[in-house]
Amino acid sequence: MTDSAKPTLMVVDGHSLAYRAFFALPVENFTTKDNQHTNAIYGFLSMFVNLIKAEQPTHLAVAFDTSRHSFRTDEYPEYKATRSETPNEFRGQIPLLQDCLAAMSVPVLTKEGIEADDILATLAAQGSAQGYDVLVVSGDRDTIQLVNDEVTLLYPSVQGVSQLKRYDPIAVQERYGVRPEQYPDIAALVGETSDNLPGVPKVGEKTAVKWLTQFGTLDELLERSGEIKGVVGGNLRDHIDDVRRNRRLNRLLQDVELPLGPADLAVRPIDAQGVRDIFARLEFRTLLPRVFEATGEDAPAEDAAATVALPDAAEIGAADVAAWLAKATGEVAVEITVAAGLPQRIGLAHGDDLVELTWDPAAQAAIADWLSSDAPKILHDAKPQVKALHTAGVRLNGLAYDSNLAGWLLRPSYPDKSLADLVDRYLGEKLPEADPSQLVPETEGATPAQLAWFTTRVTAALRGEVPESVDRVLREIELPTLVALADMELAGVAVSHDILSGFSQELGERANGIAEESYSVIGREVNLGSPKQLQEVLFEELDLPKTRKTKTGYSTDAASLADIQEKNPHPFLELLSQHREATKLRQIIESLDTAIRPDHRVHTTYVQTGSQTGRLSSTDPNLQNIPVRTEESRRIRSAFQVGEGYETLLTADYSQIEMRIMAHLSGDEGLIEAFNSGEDLHRFVGARVFGVEPSEVTSAMRTKVKAMSYGLVYGLSAFGLSKQLRIEQSEAKHLMVEYFARFGAVRDYLRASVIAAREVGYTETIFGRRRPFPDLASPNRVLRENAERAALNAPIQGSAADIMKIALFRIHEDLLAQGLTSRVLLQIHDELVVEVAPGEWDATERIVRDRMGGAADLSVPLDVQVGQGADWNEAAH
DNA sequence: CTTGAGACGTA
DNA sequence: CGTACGTCTCAAGT
Numbered sequence: 088m089t090d091s092a093k094p095t096l097m098v099v100d101g102h103s104l105a106y107r108a109f110f111a112l113p114v115e116n117f118t119t120k121d122n123q124h125t126n127a128i129y130g131f132l133s134m135f136v137n138l139i140k141a142e143q144p145t146h147l148a149v150a151f152d153t154s155r156h157s158f159r160t161d162e163y164p165e166y167k168a169t170r171s172e173t174p175n176e177f178r179g180q181i182p183l184l185q186d187c188l189a190a191m192s193v194p195v196l197t198k199e200g201i202e203a204d205d206i207l208a209t210l211a212a213q214g215s216a217q218g219y220d221v222l223v224v225s226g227d228r229d230t231i232q233l234v235n236d237e238v239t240l241l242y243p244s245v246q247g248v249s250q251l252k253r254y255d256p257i258a259v260q261e262r263y264g265v266r267p268e269q270y271p272d273i274a275a276l277v278g279e280t281s282d283n284l285p286g287v288p289k290v291g292e293k294t295a296v297k298w299l300t301q302f303g304t305l306d307e308l309l310e311r312s313g314e315i316k317g318v319v320g321g322n323l324r325d326h327i328d329d330v331r332r333n334r335r336l337n338r339l340l341q342d343v344e345l346p347l348g349p350a351d352l353a354v355r356p357i358d359a360q361g362v363r364d365i366f367a368r369l370e371f372r373t374l375l376p377r378v379f380e381a382t383g384e385d386a387p388a389e390d391a392a393a394t395v396a397l398p399d400a401a402e403i404g405a406a407d408v409a410a411w412l413a414k415a416t417g418e419v420a421v422e423i424t425v426a427a428g429l430p431q432r433i434g435l436a437h438g439d440d441l442v443e444l445t446w447d448p449a450a451q452a453a454i455a456d457w458l459s460s461d462a463p464k465i466l467h468d469a470k471p472q473v474k475a476l477h478t479a480g481v482r483l484n485g486l487a488y489d490s491n492l493a494g495w496l497l498r499p500s501y502p503d504k505s506l507a508d509l510v511d512r513y514l515g516e517k518l519p520e521a522d523p524s525q526l527v528p529e530t531e532g533a534t535p536a537q538l539a540w541f542t543t544r545v546t547a548a549l550r551g552e553v554p555e556s557v558d559r560v561l562r563e564i565e566l567p568t569l570v571a572l573a574d575m576e577l578a579g580v581a582v583s584h585d586i587l588s589g590f591s592q593e594l595g596e597r598a599n600g601i602a603e604e605s606y607s608v609i610g611r612e613v614n615l616g617s618p619k620q621l622q623e624v625l626f627e628e629l630d631l632p633k634t635r636k637t638k639t640g641y642s643t644d645a646a647s648l649a650d651i652q653e654k655n656p657h658p659f660l661e662l663l664s665q666h667r668e669a670t671k672l673r674q675i676i677e678s679l680d681t682a683i684r685p686d687h688r689v690h691t692t693y694v695q696t697g698s699q700t701g702r703l704s705s706t707d708p709n710l711q712n713i714p715v716r717t718e719e720s721r722r723i724r725s726a727f728q729v730g731e732g733y734e735t736l737l738t739a740d741y742s743q744i745e746m747r748i749m750a751h752l753s754g755d756e757g758l759i760e761a762f763n764s765g766e767d768l769h770r771f772v773g774a775r776v777f778g779v780e781p782s783e784v785t786s787a788m789r790t791k792v793k794a795m796s797y798g799l800v801y802g803l804s805a806f807g808l809s810k811q812l813r814i815e816q817s818e819a820k821h822l823m824v825e826y827f828a829r830f831g832a833v834r835d836y837l838r839a840s841v842i843a844a845r846e847v848g849y850t851e852t853i854f855g856r857r858r859p860f861p862d863l864a865s866p867n868r869v870l871r872e873n874a875e876r877a878a879l880n881a882p883i884q885g886s887a888a889d890i891m892k893i894a895l896f897r898i899h900e901d902l903l904a905q906g907l908t909s910r911v912l913l914q915i916h917d918e919l920v921v922e923v924a925p926g927e928w929d930a931t932e933r934i935v936r937d938r939m940g941g942a943a944d945l946s947v948p949l950d951v952q953v954g955q956g957a958d959w960n961e962a963a964h
Numbered sequence: 965c966t967t968g969a970g971a972c973g974t975a
Numbered sequence: 976c977g978t979a980c981g982t983c984t985c986a987a988g989t
Contacts, residue, residue, distance in 0.1 A: 616984055618970055637970070674983060702975085702978060703976080709981045713975035720973090745975090745978095785988085801977035850973055869985095873976085880978040884975090887974065916975040967989070975979080 096219040096349050097144035100203045100211045101151045101195070103226035104185060105131040107243055109177045110866075112146055118861050119370045122848050127180040132187060132374055138241070138251070140381035142222055146352040148190055148215075150196045150206035151181065152342045157202050159336050165338060168283050174866045190361035191378065194352055201343055208339035211238045212608045214349045224251070228274065231336050235257050264296040272305040275333035276323075286333065289319050291900050305334060311388065357382050377452060397519070400434060400441035400536030404447035406711055409694045411435070411442050412457050418487055419466040420539035420546070421458075423472040430475045434535025436543050441536035442698070446479075463487035467506045467542045470695065475572040483570070490542055492565045495696035496557050499858055510541050513548035528672060538883075556855030560889070565695065571899035571911065572693045572703070580690030580912045580920065581730035587680045590722055592812045594673040598666055605662040618643050626660070631655050672720055675713070679723070682708045688730065693914070700881050701888035702916060703854050711915045715963075727920075727959035728893035733909075734925040736962040738954045739935045740918035743768055744887045745800050749851070751945040752882065753836030757829055762947035769793040769893050775829040776822070795826050799833065800883050800924060802876030843880045852885035853943065890949070891917060894942040901934045928955070 108130020109715050116733050117126035139147070155173075159166045185195050202228050214221040218808055223230050224241045231254065233242050239253040252258075254741035259267045278286020282372040300317070302308040309330065313324050323330075357378070358409040366375050412419075415437035422434045423446070430446040433454070444450050458464075466472060473483050494504040495511075507518040518541055521532035533541065553561070588723045607610045609628065613620050621643045625631045633649035641647075645664065652660050688706065697704030704709040712721030713727075729736045741747075746768060750758035761771040766781055773784040774793040794811050795803070800890060803811075809819035827834045844850045845863040858881045862874035890913065898919070899911055908924035909931040919939075923931050932953060939951045956962035 147976085559986060565985085614985080616971095617986080618984095619986070639969070642970080667971080675973070678982075694980095697981090698979060702979060704980050705974095706981065709974085711973090712981065714973060716973085798977060801979090803977050807978045876977065877979090885973090918975085965987090967987085968985105969987105971983085973982085974979100 093218060093220045094208065095137070095142065096146040096205045096214040096352065097142060097145075097148075097220060097222040097224065098214075099138075099149045100207055100223075100227060100230070101131065101149040101184065102181070102226035102315075103186075104134065104224065104243065105181065106132070106177060106651060107226050107324075109174075109180070112576065113585045114176070114861060114865060114870075118859075119368075120855055122175045122861055123183070123369070124180060125183075125371070127177055128187060129182045129371060129374065131184060132378075134251075134372075136377050136381040138224065141649040142577055143916045144222065145354060146219065148194045148196055148210065148352045150203040151185070151204050153197050153199050153201070157200050159202070160810040161200075163332060163336060165283050167281075170281065170283070171866070174864065175866050176861070177196050177753065177866075183365070186365055187362070187369075187609070189358075190365050191357045191382070192355040193395040194347055196345060196347065198343060198345070201340065203784075205340040205343050206345065207231055208341045209343040209345060210349060211756050212341040212354075214238075217349055219349055228279075229271065229339060231259055231263070231267055231270040232337075232339060249929065265299060269299055269305075270301055271334060271337045272652055273338050275305065275330050275828060278329075278333060279337070281772060282336075282881065285326075285329060287319070287330065292321065294319060296633075300730045307564060319528075325662050345353055354382075356563055370512070383814050397533065397537050398439045398441050398443040398540060400443040400534055401441045403444050405444065405447075405453040407442075408444065408450070408457075410841055411440075412454075412462075415440065418463045418543070420464050421472070421544065422535040422539040423475060425471055425475040428478050428480055430472075432535050435536070435541035436536055438543075439540070441540055442497060443534060443536040448617065448740055451481065457902045458482075459484050461485045465490070465539075465542055465546050467491050467509075467538070467545070468504075470569050470573050470576075474577055475569060476838060477573060477577060486566050486570065488546050488550075489562070489566060489569065490545045490549055492885075493546070493553055493561055494568070496561055496565070496856065497549065497553055499699040500703075506538060506541060507547065507587065509549070511807055513552070514541075531872065540662075541754055554857070556851070557857055560854055560856045563858075564889055564892050567896035567900070574899065575911055575913070576692060578912055578922070579684065579686065579690035580911050581728050582679060582683050582689045583726045583728055584680060584683055584687070585724070586726040587676050590726075591673050591676045591680065594669045594676070598673065598727050599670040600713045600811070601662050601666045605659055608659045608662065615663060616670065621663070625651070629657060629659065631657060631660075650704075657772060664955065672714065672723070676723060678932060679709055679713075691913075698888075699877075701852065701885040701892075703914060707955070710913055713959075721960045721963075724960035724963070725958045729957050730922060732924070733922045735923050735928065735957060736959060737909075737921040737923050737928075737931060737935065738918060738956075738962040739921070740952050741891070742950045742952055744890065744949065745883050747945060747947045747949065748883050748886045748890075749800065749836075750947045752840075752853070753833045754946065755830050755832035755836070757835060759947055762950075769796065772796060772826075772830070775824050776915075791822055791935055795822055800880060801839070802837075802879040840882060841875050841878050850878050850881040850885075852882050854886065854889040856885050856889060886943075887917065889920075894939040895919065897942070898936040901938065902931070905930065905934070907931060909933075920962070925954075 097487065105127040109127035112126035112130045114124055116127050117129050118124055150511040155167065188195050198206060207223050207225060207827055208231060209221055211221045211233045215235065221240060223238060226243050231239055234254055234256055236256065243251055243256055256267055259270065263270055263273065265273060271294045273292060276287055276290050277292055298308050302311060308390065309327050313319065315323055326850060343763060362378060366554055403499055411885050420436040424431045432443060433446055434441065434443045441543050458476060464485050465488040469486060469489045476483050491504050491508055494509050507520055510516050510518040519531060519533045560954065602605040602615055605615065609624055611805050614625055619639065622640045626633055626641055631651050634642045644907060648660050648664055655777060679689065684690060691705045691710040692707050694704045694706055747762055750762055756773060761768055764771060769789045770781045770784045773788045774781040776792050791812060797807060798808055798811065803819040805816055805823055810824065811814040814817065846858055848861065849857045849859045851857050860874050860878045862870045863878060865871045895911065896944065899951065902909055907927050907930060909921060909927045910918055912919035913923050921935060922932060936951055936953060940949050943949065954962045954964050
């Protein structure tokens with residue numbers, strides 16, 4: 088503890104501590120909406136405020152390095168030369184961190200050609216001479232030499248940036264076995280890899296300490312190095328010059344000329360508004376009160392905007408609706424609460440003018456025309472509201488904005504797109520929410536009109552952020568798609584309970600039989616659904632060869648079981664696989680069955696914001712992963728049937744849409760020719776790759792190029808390809824080489840697209856949908872390479888998603904516009920399922936073919952396969 | 965009752 | 976050490 092009578096000077100090495108924070112904090116949690124990384128800033132400031140609070144310094148400064156160049160590199164150009172280049176995304180955070188410190192009135196010291204630690208050393212020397220207790224905070228071990236009775240070092244422990252270890256002379260002696268001023272001697276002998284200062288070979292801390300204790304000083308040791316025996320003695324004599332150089336370089340300067348001395352560093356009041364402003368820009372919220380608390384300041388008054396009282400809504404009757412709407416020109420925000428699938432209350436906001444009414448027949452009559460008109464309407468998460476309106480018989484038109492979709496398009500990786508979340512992120516305010524866990528909530532939730540009001544304001548903020556191309560995706564793809572999805576969800580798909588329950592029973596009996604048999608094989612009962620118990624059986628009791636490691640042991644997944652089976656066949660393995668298959672199917676069937684509603688149909692929910700690429704996802708139940716690969720599993724699809732009043736199901740799917748997009752984006756002439764030739768794609772590619780006629784392409788050849796083609800889209804490696812095809816890695820490598828020799832433009836495109844994405848920070852689909860990839864510049868190889876594969880895939884998968892959405896909403900609109908009853912029921916990424924009304928087959932098929940085939944103008948045709956049948960399985964051919 | 969891991973279904 | 980999803984079960988936490 089410091090003597091309370093003396094002032095305390097705290098000097099901090101900003102660079103080294105921020106750098107540690109940079110690697111300690113996951114960047115994905117610290118990226119602002121405009122892609123500014125803030126992990127180093129946040130980590131440093133977090134530690135910094137903790138320090139101020141704990142140490143209560145009276146005087147304070149933070150020093151930074153200016154560049155790599157210093158008097159040390161002048162003397163020894165190799166100094167720190169082995170360090171990897173400072174990542175750009177770290178360097179970019181330093182000026183912002185310095186801005187934060189400036190707002191906190193903390194002096195920032197730098198000097199050209201001088202390292203931060205030299206500044207610390209100088210201030211420490213001046214401080215202790217002038218009667219201060221000095222705290223040096225640094226992540227560089229060289230600062231240990233500064234420790235004395237007046238100077239204490241705070242050094243990050245291995246646990247992380249937030250833990251600082253306190254070194255006074257006693258602690259240094261305990262940890263390193265020498266007095267602080269001797270530490271540089273040790274370091275000179277041992278060397279410092281991170282600074283590229285080689286030491287004496289075979290000499291570590293132990294030997295160095297022993298020598299220094301024996302000879303007293305480094306000079307004495309070097310003088311009498313002849314007395315040291317053995318290999319290390321020789322090493323020492325051979326490296327005396329290195330040691331002397333190391334010692335010169337690790338001596339910190341204590342006489343740097345600085346514009347400010349300790350007395351000038353007295354803690355000053357912070358610039359409260361300045362701190363608020365920059366923290367808002369960096370999207371730091373929890374840090375703000377901590378800064379005020381640590382610095383002993385009163386938190387400043389909230390922003391005027393944050394304290395604005397919520398406007399109250401006027402309750403109006405059906406009779407007043409028309410007058411209010413007539414007055415409300417331009418966009419109106421709408422929020423409809425839904426109960427039992429029907430509208431309940433409706434709130435409207437036009438600027439600060441809020442009205443609200445209960446949905447009843449009179450209200451519906453008064454407002455239906457406006458809702459169905461082109462008058463522009465803004466909603467947040469419109470789909471459930473659109474569904475309620477459609478159920479009530481009112482079609483919504485004029486959907487001009489959905490802030491939920493906009494929030495997603497802007498940051499597709501962000502999981503929470505709720506209005507409350509957007510209000511927080513883009514307005515910096517808190518949306519009043521009732522606590523649903525309390526019977527009588529202590530806080531009142533916002534009313535529908537107030538939610539609409541927030542929606543207008545969030546929309547205004549989002550419009551300022553959303554780039555033009557993304558705004559077009561919103562208006563021209565997502566909003567029309569939303570309306571189509573609402574109708575698809577309402578329509579649902581007819582599913583036969585009888586077929587499912589019969590099948591389920593059959594599978595249940597089979598699974599039980601298999602389980603019994605497997606128990607007799609291993610001589611005991613075991614829960615076949617428990618990976619943990621299976622590991623005991625497989626790897627301990629049966630002593631089968633170990634498989635790939637997982638967090639909890641060894642994998643028992645299907646691929647691993649197949650691997651074991653190859654070399655150590657065991658009847659239990661086969662039974663386990665069969666059991667898995669049967670129970671998995673049964674489980675899917677059961678969940679499907681319980682999802683059948685009284686109308687005998689299953690109504691999934693499409694989550695339009697459910698992916699990062701632009702695809703839809705499907706939940707409750709997921710109808711996008713109904714089995715199809717095996718004959719038996721397709722029986723599930725035969726339970727999906729044409730509904731009452733309809734004639735047949737139509738399925739339509741894009742064939743090889745992702746490869747076609749690849750051909751288009753890469754402009755590869757070979758691939759484009761493949762699609763224009765009419766030849767089977769994989770046969771064509773196989774012929775080129777293996778140098779044979781298309782008719783001579785064997786099924787093994789076709790399988791290989793097919794895997795390669797699909798793998799390309801996912802960023803496949805030779806390793807992955809060899810695993811997938813169960814071939815040698817060298818053969819996979821060879822296959823890739825041959826493939827790229829014929830289709831080189833594909834490789835060129837993929838490379839260029841990742842490089843371009845790294846430059847701009849995001850990828851873009853053909854239609855302008857963006858996906859940010861901050862990790863492409865990450866120094867962490869795993870993160871970076873994962874990002875590279877995802878970035879490679881995103882424009883391809885995303886463009887396919889765009890194309891399907893365009894086709895989908897146009898089909899939906901055409902069917903309605905032509906007065907047809909036929910309707911789209913399902914979307915499974917590249918496939919649509921349509922329920923066709925009697926007599927409408929020809930018209931429906933034409934619409935589907937035209938709209939799917941014409942959804943995009945690519946340099947290759949979009950091929951559409953159409954099937955027809957009474958159930959989904961039958962229609963799939 | 966919630967959460968994470970493992971497994972596995974789809975495009 | 977191939978992208979994008981959702982759901983189930985088990986097991987261990989709350």
